[in-house]
Amino acid sequence: MRHLVLLATGGTVATRSRSGGRRVEAGAADLLHAAERVWDLGDLRVEPRDAQSIVSFAATVPDVLTLADTVRQASSDGAEGIVITHGTDTLEETAFLLALAHEGQTPVVLTGAQRPFDDPATDGPRNVAAALRWAAAPEAAGTGVTVVFADQVLPAVGVRKVRSLELAAFAAPGRGPIGHVDELGVRAHAVSPMAPFLPPGLTDLPRVDVIAQYLGADAGAVEAAASLGARGLVLAGFGAGNATPATTRACLRLLADGMPVLVTSRTGEGPVAGLYAEGGAALAEAGAVMAGDLSPWQARLLLAATLAVESEPDRVRTHCLRWLRGVGAAAG
Numbered sequence: 001m002r003h004l005v006l007l008a009t010g011g012t013v014a015t016r017s018r019s020g021g022r023r024v025e026a027g028a029a030d031l032l033h034a035a036e037r038v039w040d041l042g043d044l045r046v047e048p049r050d051a052q053s054i055v056s057f058a059a060t061v062p063d064v065l066t067l068a069d070t071v072r073q074a075s076s077d078g079a080e081g082i083v084i085t086h087g088t089d090t091l092e093e094t095a096f097l098l099a100l101a102h103e104g105q106t107p108v109v110l111t112g113a114q115r116p117f118d119d120p121a122t123d124g125p126r127n128v129a130a131a132l133r134w135a136a137a138p139e140a141a142g143t144g145v146t147v148v149f150a151d152q153v154l155p156a157v158g159v160r161k162v163r164s165l166e167l168a169a170f171a172a173p174g175r176g177p178i179g180h181v182d183e184l185g186v187r188a189h190a191v192s193p194m195a196p197f198l199p200p201g202l203t204d205l206p207r208v209d210v211i212a213q214y215l216g217a218d219a220g221a222v223e224a225a226a227s228l229g230a231r232g233l234v235l236a237g238f239g240a241g242n243a244t245p246a247t248t249r250a251c252l253r254l255l256a257d258g259m260p261v262l263v264t265s266r267t268g269e270g271p272v273a274g275l276y277a278e279g280g281a282a283l284a285e286a287g288a289v290m291a292g293d294l295s296p297w298q299a300r301l302l303l304a305a306t307l308a309v310e311s312e313p314d315r316v317r318t319h320c321l322r323w324l325r326g327v328g329a330a331a332g
């Protein structure tokens, strides 16, 4: 009988509707009971554990680093699969950070819900049942951190919340789904990439700010980030990775001073490249890292995690590039 751990952290999947708005009230045991009513999980031994009890828009990097340690503990306690229930708002960031920390073959699977626990048509129990099924499947071994939602299995790297209220809330554009779990059972299509490097015991990560690009954006956000002590910047750039002339100039100044800059796209799908003079090409030429198809939010965590293990600018750059190539996000 497979031994799984179900770690509850909160999120809509665990909320009930109250007068002031939704509140996290259901724990891991409640979520497990509800999942057992969807599919017979009798061939699994699932141990419910309450890790946190928050909505995910209130979660912090230290919360996720603590969760990474909880996952390590569950794994060393002998869990053969770990399912984490989580709010959907920042699930893509938690999944990514856990992937940077996760080693070994034990599958770690995140799931959640778009509708509350007490909604008569809630999607939570089916998502949790599917996540447990996937975590127990031999196909999941070695796939690292994945997200199971609305019958799809998605890789941690590249996963994004793409719909605010619809049940199929997540996608991994250009990368997934890597499997499905439904009435037919578990079907795996490919294996998620994994390149962990985050050491245990970290309690926080260095500050990295995301700089949004929009029509006529000036240098203010870049300058503010630097003066607030950011150790690195991520540009949520236009198109294939461009920024306004003012933003580009401000970034070039910081790059010259040794501040690492990662470039992403605000479009939602596809890689970035240094194509335009005085835009992405100028940034790339000055040493900015084109962060492949990563979202600004996942690129921010890649840079922050890198800064936790490297400080010299060239080494930070090389480390990010190697990692991006390793997961197929950047051109080799």
Ligand SMILES: NC(=O)C[C@H](N)C(=O)O
Pocket (backbone or CB within 6 Å): 010, 011, 012, 013, 054, 055, 056, 057, 086, 087, 088, 089, 090, 112, 113, 114, 115
């Ligand atoms: N569907 C959800 O879980 C959204 C919720 N606000 C959360 O992230 O906790």
